[in-house]
Amino acid sequence: MGRWSRLVADEFMTWLGCADGGRWLDVGCGTGALTATVTDRCRPRCVVGLERSAGFAVSARAAVPPPARFVVGDALSLPVGDETCDVAVSGLVLNFLPTPGAAVAEAARVVRPGGLVAAYVWDYAEGMAFLRRFWDAAVTVDPSAASLDEGHRFPVCRPDPLRALWTEAGLVDVAVAPIEVSTVFAGFADLWEPFLAGQGPAPGYVAALAPATRGRLRDTLRGALPTRPDGAIALTARAWAIRGRTPVLPGP
Template sequence: MERWASGEQYEPYVGRWSRLVATEFVAWLDQPPGLRWLDVGCGTGALTGTVVRDAEPASVLGIDRSEGFLEYARRTVPEATFEVRAAEDLTDGSFDVVVSGLVLNFVPDREALLRRLHGVGGVVAAYVWDYAEGMQLMTHFWEVAGEVDPAWRDLNEATRFPFCRPDALEEMFTGAGFADVASRGITVPTVFTSFEDYWTPFLGGQGAAPAYLSTVDDGTREEIRIALQERLPVEPDGSIRLTARAWAVRGISS
């Protein structure tokens, strides 16, 4: 059901929070300047732009299957090169560092992709959201949606992507042949200025929850909105202060 077409709609939903994770992620990789980087499934360029800004790369190539996302990335990260490719359709050549943010859970054959990345990258690293326990903005939504519209409970990413935890990520990287595999959690604040700041991105249709919401009737959508507004921890000033946790993993091609 996921839709990935509009960078402008995706950014307020998840992109802005991924950018916060990307800053810590690139710092954790701690790579020297002057390297060739590849960003697999680069989307709107959240991670690509962070690499350009913080890693002093010699070059950065971002690939993604969505032309709409890449149009946004080209405008916001002009220093990088972008190509329309699926994650599995890697360009030929080798790279010093290969990274991938919020992509592994949408790849049909993760093991095959990681083996391919092992062949093209020296250092390979990725991060995914902790859907089960650490992605509060989505958890609140799916809890309410599951109560209002139980038939769609299985769309919840926490149910669909049980591998998004450090032990499973490390096991996948080790199984793909990587050495010195390590993981860590990255938690960032997701502060919404108001309920509308939280709710409006869910109406954009980009990602699982917004795509689901676009399929329900007006009455169901309004019931979900009201229940969420009652459930979320709203501060006296109207803001909503949540957190988002991602699990990051890295390995060395041996």
């Protein structure tokens, strides 16, 4: 998944169209792909990447230079004062939070009136072609795999639920847009081997399979993929992006 995240971050920042010089917060920054894009594209006055995993925060510090800085913290209880940021963003995180609405409300709390709260998530339900092909193949081999499919487990990955989160947080001028990137694999091994890493829902599922079942899944998936004459597999991945502004109260 990580190889596509910077591509989506670039498209997301183009869609936001923010001016230079702002104060940014990147919630759930991971290893810093979106934070780095903010730094490169928007010349921020400051940008703070907040990450729950101390290990990811260390990796981000090593990868992204100042003015970015990184802190360990929780998206559901941001260590940031009220109305202290111009923009709060989050990339590929909301699907994995137990209460995403609380995270959006926290982001809205720390953004000044008229500021921007924005995020993007993978469309696990329909838009991640290689994952969709994987889970369809898995269910063919093992019907019980349906309960692990991210498309069922992560309901926030569609426009209407995202819009509801932003509206319930009191944000206005809410807009949702798709971001689609090409995911071209050099061959079947390039696509299959990451599923053997054991980290994440799909690789964790593969790791738990008996060798014979894993082999049937591999062969079923291979047969379901569109393969070019040179062996490459060209698919697409879609994310949904959302943005909204904190309301500006009328003056006295």
